[in-house]
Amino acid sequence: MKTVEEIKAILSSIETNETMYSLLDQTDIPNVKRMMDEAEPWLAARAIFALSRLGGDESHNIILRAATDERSEVRIAVAASCEILPDAISDTVLNSLIEDSEPGVKKFAIKSITKTSETRLKEKLRAFSREETNEPLRRIAEEKILQIYEEN
């Protein structure tokens, strides 16, 4: 089990890569969670990306709670991590994050929806692609629907 400082040193890369996450293991989850208390939002967001790679119930519960974190940087990390989370977890968080008040969070929530996402979420996406008033966001939703359709 590494200290918080050791974990921070590992995860503080400027340009990210998968290697840094591979240096952590399940025993590090409690101290990765503590990184979420960092004053700098990017470090808290980085912890989310690490937890999504570490997996397991403890990590997933932290990620589920982080979906309502007041820092948009953290919610974006949750949304972007959904691509590698189990469907049960990603469906839950994406259902809320697709309705987030921040366009940036919505953007990454939409991008993380896949053909295996639950029907209710895909229906929300379809409605979004018709009704969203933010033009660039609506286009992203349309592209995502086309992508899901093509995958089918």
Next chain:
Amino acid sequence: MSLIRGVLLAGKFRTHHELNSMSREDRRNTLIVELSNRTSQSIGHFQAMDDDKLSGVGAVFIFILISRIRTDLELKTMSDDDQRNTLIVEMDIQTRLGINTLQGFSNLELVLIGMGKLDHRDLEVSAYIRGVLLAGKIRTQHELNSMSVEDQRNTLIVELTDHSNQSNFQSFNNFELAGMGAVFVFLLHARIRTKQELKTMSADDQRNTLIVEIDAQTGLGVRLLQRLTNMDLVRLGLGVEQREIFTHPVPFQIPALRIHFKSLLAISDALRSFITIQFEAMHELFATGQVQTALGTIEDLSGDATLTLLLNLQVGDCLLGNSTNADQNQLFQNRNGAATDDVVVYIVSTLTSTTGNPIGCSTFPVGQPGCVITVNNAEWLTAHEVAHVLGVRHVCEVPACTAGQSDNLMFPNVGWTNTPPNLSQAEFATMINSNLTPIT
């Protein structure tokens, strides 16, 4: 240039610490109330002025008062125009520039002339010793008119010796003396230290005290402030905008790589400070290897609705030479004011890639050199990314890094163990050999 803060300090209407906790609007309203109470004109008259005009009118009032050209009672019967005309007459006596010429100067320029700028008897850049003697109420305007430059210098030396624990002021040139004098007067009149406290301090102690205070005021950081002259520290304390102090003029005969900043976040004072710190850190470090940089434009792109979603930017792998994605291509098209070989640093809220949240990324579309950064405490982030743009690679990759490599700017993490970090001669050579770096 609005110097409302400086006027409130010079007039002793508020202390430095009080001003730190006041909003810009509070400071403006305070000056309006003070001027309406102390001149013949109403609050409404001053409310109609913008900040620049208001601070100019305030500066004239304070100058006439503290240089003892007019008394409080006399000023109360005068309009701002009366005060300006009085100052013009006084400046004519001081400089012999002629009333017509002086009428062409702004209020603030007139005050600066009063402080010693453009003194017709001195063809060199002014040292502002006169201004320090006036601001410190050490001599009056009329007394100074009858003193030689040497007399003024000696007077300041005596004052500084009396108000510090130091006695070697004669060994300093006029610029250094004026700077030390300005720090002393600022600390005293902004009520940061008392006369008694100042008497126990050396000029260096006084400078360091001011650096701590200006850091609290501006958040620029002690390291950056330590690079400034005494006079520039005082100018910051008076409210002179940071961009006027930090823009590095690069001599025209030395070609420089121009760095532009374009922000998708609204440019606040805090963000401007961030840009300043980032540029200064890079400029200083690169200059040690003869890579000259110059600050180009700073553009606020936050009002462009078509770019809103790029505030949270999706990026590809941020590896040197890798291709860019649609988000990056759209962002990098924004190169207003940047020449083909200039580097544009884009500032966004977040970066997201398939491997997490980079805080900087230096991949750029062909022919549009630049990088993207986020706002954080990593002082050399821009330097790191621009070095990538110029072709420099990481010194190592975790976990294969060894002790000492974290001293290098191109360490892949933000945990630099040597600040400012190092760049090797080979890395500087790579930068100089980049097609983007102007040939010297």
